[in-house]
Amino acid sequence: MTADSGSASQLPRFRPGDRVLVTQTDPAGHTRAPRYVRGRVGSIVEQQGDQVLPDSAVGANAELSPQPVYAVRFAAGDLFGDGNHSVTVNLWETYLEAADP
Amino acid sequence: MTTQDTHDTNDSEIAAEVRQLETVLEERGIVDGTELDTIIDRFVTTASPANGARVIARAWIDDDYRQRLLADGNAGLGELDLSSGGLAGHVPFRVVENTEHTHNVLVCTLCSCYPIGLLGASPSWYKSEAYRSRVVREPRAVLAEFGLHLPEDTRIEVWDSSAETRYMVLPRRPAGTEDYDETELAALVTRNGMIGTAAV
Numbered sequence: 001m002t003a004d005s006g007s008a009s010q011l012p013r014f015r016p017g018d019r020v021l022v023t024q025t026d027p028a029g030h031t032r033a034p035r036y037v038r039g040r041v042g043s044i045v046e047q048q049g050d051q052v053l054p055d056s057a058v059g060a061n062a063e064l065s066p067q068p069v070y071a072v073r074f075a076a077g078d079l080f081g082d083g084n085h086s087v088t089v090n091l092w093e094t095y096l097e098a099a100d101p
Numbered sequence: 102m103t104t105q106d107t108h109d110t111n112d113s114e115i116a117a118e119v120r121q122l123e124t125v126l127e128e129r130g131i132v133d134g135t136e137l138d139t140i141i142d143r144f145v146t147t148a149s150p151a152n153g154a155r156v157i158a159r160a161w162i163d164d165d166y167r168q169r170l171l172a173d174g175n176a177g178l179g180e181l182d183l184s185s186g187g188l189a190g191h192v193p194f195r196v197v198e199n200t201e202h203t204h205n206v207l208v209c210t211l212c213s214c215y216p217i218g219l220l221g222a223s224p225s226w227y228k229s230e231a232y233r234s235r236v237v238r239e240p241r242a243v244l245a246e247f248g249l250h251l252p253e254d255t256r257i258e259v260w261d262s263s264a265e266t267r268y269m270v271l272p273r274r275p276a277g278t279e280d281y282d283e284t285e286l287a288a289l290v291t292r293n294g295m296i297g298t299a300a301v
Contacts, residue, residue: 032211032263032264033263034210034211034261034263036210036237048193048195048264048265048266049193049265049266051193051264051265069264069265069266071195071260071266076238079237080238083238083239083240084256085240085241085256085257085258085259086256086257086258086259087237087258087259087260087261088258088259088260088261089261089263090261090262090263090264090265090266091263091264092264
């Protein structure tokens with residue numbers, strides 16, 4: 001279920017302002033990386049505490065350690081090709097890689 | 102088969118599966134049915150947009166509170182004896198503030214996550230595939246359909262609650278309310294204003 005941020009088990013990899021790439025994956029199981037941001041580059045707005053990664057939180061080998069979750073901002077033009085708004089999505093650290101600035 | 106027929110069939114199938122799952126969990130002693138009912142009843146009866154409106158009114162009247170609320174949403178709720186928590190544990194809470202230049206609107210594209218405790222039960226349109234798919238793609242047009250026409254130079258920020266964090270919009274305080282007390286201010290706040298599909 002939800003994570004207790006007091007039991008954070010790792011230092012966050014990213015800081016506000018960092019450019020990050022959402023990994024382009026299509027896992028067979030459950031994930032909460034929305035398709036419309038996969039393979040897209042955004043900027044870290046802030047960390048939203050530490051939360052349990054839903055992808056691996058079930059089954060016999062469930063991983064229940066919380067990990068950093070970030071609010072990541074994407075320009076509409078980068079996501080959809082047009083629009084002058086931004087979309088900020090909450091993404092687990094596992095979904096993210098450092099992007100070239 | 103119409104889209105609505107398919108949707109209703111899916112809903113009733115899912116409801117049946119949930120009931121079956123609940124029955125099995127109770128039979129195996131994993132879930133206490135009475136405790137579950139108590140938690141749900143308490144949550145449903147206390148959940149109301151009046152809670153969110155209290156937070157908004159306090160933020161409008163007390164600028165120090167507003168800043169504390171924006172810095173730490175959970176602590177801000179705690180000051181008013183409110184909680185974002187649903188059925189289990191800590192739920193991170195984040196208030197996003199509308200300004201002269203920025204308008205915020207909330208969605209859960211993956212499902213329909215919503216700050217029920219502060220806004221009451223979510224409206225059907227919020228859970229609709231139409232809203233969830235369109236508001237990230239064309240928010241200005243979607244807001245216009247709600248009757249909210251924003252100036253072209255107002256930047257729109259869409260927040261997708263794709264993880265545990267629950268969001269709430271802090272609308273701009275309406276003009277001409279300088280003499281209002283907290284109760285009168287709270288009465289101005291609408292649920293849609295706290296989602297971002299209305300100005301206040």
